[in-house]
Amino acid sequence: MSDPDADLTELFRDESAERLDQMDTALLAVESGAAGAETIDSLFRNAHTIKGAAGMLGFDDVRALAHAAEDVLASVRTAGVFPPDFAAPLLRATAALRAQVNGTAEPVAGLLDDLAACRAGPPGDEPPGRAPEASTAAASERAAPAPAADVRTLRVPAEKIDHLLDVAGEIMQYRTRLAHSLGGQAGQAQDVAEAFGAGERMLDDLKDTAVGMRTLPLAVIAGPLPRMVRDVARAAGKEVEFVVTGADTELDRVILESLSEPLGHLLRNAVIHGIESPAERERAGKPARGRVELRATPRGSLVEIVVADDGRGASPEVIGEARREGSLADVLASPGYSTAEKVTDLAGRGVGLDAVRTYVHSVGGSLDVRSEPGQGMEVIQLLPVALALMEVLLFERGAAVYGVPLAVVEKVVMVTQTLTLEGRSALEVGGRSVPVADFADLIGAVAPPLGERPPALVISLGARRAVVTCDALLGEEEVVVKPLGPLLASLEGYLGASILGDGRIALLVEPAMLTRRSHAVPALTGPSAADGRAADGRAEAPKVLVVEDSFTVRELQRSILEAAGYSVVTARDGRDALAVLDRDAGVSLVITDLEMPELDGIGLTRAIRASTARSSLPVIIVTSRAAEEDRLSGIEAGADAYMAKRSFDQQALLATVERLVGR
């Protein structure tokens, strides 16, 4: 059971944090001379409330400091003038209060003296030894905190809302199944159609409400940012105006919670690496005070979050490199890259734009960077509004269903003719050459070769595009995204999974993985395939399992396959082969003899076909029995190819293997 004191303390922490954020925003406005009487009132009210609550809970240190701040604010209110120099000690007070509230307090005796001095002395009395600080401005949309709206709120644990959304999602699955069972509307009795239609409308409402409960405005995490920008700017000797627009834009709670860190990083980067020193700016004909912006704009099912600065921008060399590499984001987000010559403590050692990009990709978003030398830089994140529900395009490859967020699918095409460039396939889309790759190669799935003229998705993610081929397109659907769970959490490239109306599970694929890997997989088919493999050392050689009881034949086949660039494992009979397959899921093709002790080639083929995990694994039977009936029994057992040892030749074997593993 919950401890009432602990609950109260928790409430106090939450409330104080919010009030301290409001005080920071107001004090920053005061510092820039943009504060009115209303701002002073709200500052006073907040200090007063924190003092009162702290006193009730027995937090005497908090009460004393809040009291000292309140006294300064009371004198200011009486005088009707707020000397901007008072803002600095008050900002130190809010920082100290925040630390105290969180239980990480430091001694505040000096600060209490400074506050007392503010109250007693004339405006402008700074503690000795401190240079007058440069004025920085924070003209945020929320510069003057609005009085709290009179809305009743309930505190509900986030898990309960997640559960509500889960349940709504599951009802949606049943709706899809029911609609499927009922058939088209034409076949339904009128009352059935009406009841179904009404249920459908209410379910949509329920779903939207549940999603709405999971989304929160960006303002929830934007509160401390002006203060952070100011502190970083001061420490770096920069003058910065920070502007937030679109703070009311809503985003998924889970995304918001994890967004603070990447945003903080981007803003620190903008101030430290982007904005020049005042002197440098003046030499470049810019105003001494730099400008950093945080803009959030809804874009359909996505939200665009831009961190922009008017600083020095990327160097011409970096921009030249970006032209060669594909995009500025690729160059700047390559691990370890930094726009400053030396890493400063302020920018956060070891965390670069690559960490931001990894985060953005992990939630199915994209990252783009635009910059011109001397003209500043824009870092654009496109993030989904809701994580739990997603519009996806479903497709099939190797008899399994996959989905990609619809927002990144530019269009779907039939691949009729591909160009081959440097051993890689490409397709002309809208006048530009875009790499083409088999989805099975990209995801690392075992799948039979693609048919002729396969359908394909054109994925467009920032500056990157890829054409991804599959067996069939199934259509678009709004699905409930479920995490893969802790056992598969570290597996990269998936956004999660979803249960479809027919009970099948669709794996939802991270689009960035597709565009990234499309540059690194071999060409689709044709003679250039070998070049493609050679050009990319990272491509793994497909692994072939040779099952043969004769040592000589086994080693002969091994040497032929290894010489052709395959990796080979062997087994003595069918039973041994099943054990190898159990141990090694990396096998992408089986070549088996027919007559063997323990379990023969037909038995092995049947066992492979019956296994859920590898029913689509290609099997070639090679044997001395070349009679037509033997060939038929092999094909009936599910073999993909049947070769007679008598007519056995290397080229035929390699061509068959190549056809079946799709390289």
Added chain:
Amino acid sequence: MPVYVRLRIASETYAMPVGHVLGVADIGQIRAVPRARPELLGLWNRRGRILPVVDLAQLLGVTRTGPPERVLIAEARGHQACFAIDDVSEIGELGDPAEETDSDLLAGATLADGDLVGVIDVPRAFASLEGLSGERP
């Protein structure tokens, strides 16, 4: 005496404390996850919940003779997972697993009806799975 679910993998018998077992079902359709580790056979739809299917044979180092036919749904450490097995043989009491075993995943072994039964330490099995990277090595 505590109650266990006894299960069969190839010719071997293992047991799980009944408190960790949520149910047993035919294996049906398993959704393979490309690039996942070989002992993770894929994902399974249990009444709208997506659960990972772990091959208990590979985890315990037992050589399988045929594909698994059943899944046993287990819960530990706040998570659920399915273990692919051949079948459940019995539910009943077992003596203390006093016999020592080599496997980290077993609490010990005990004799029952002439069989040596390995008693699976379910929380430890879950912990060891979570410690693995999902990616195929």
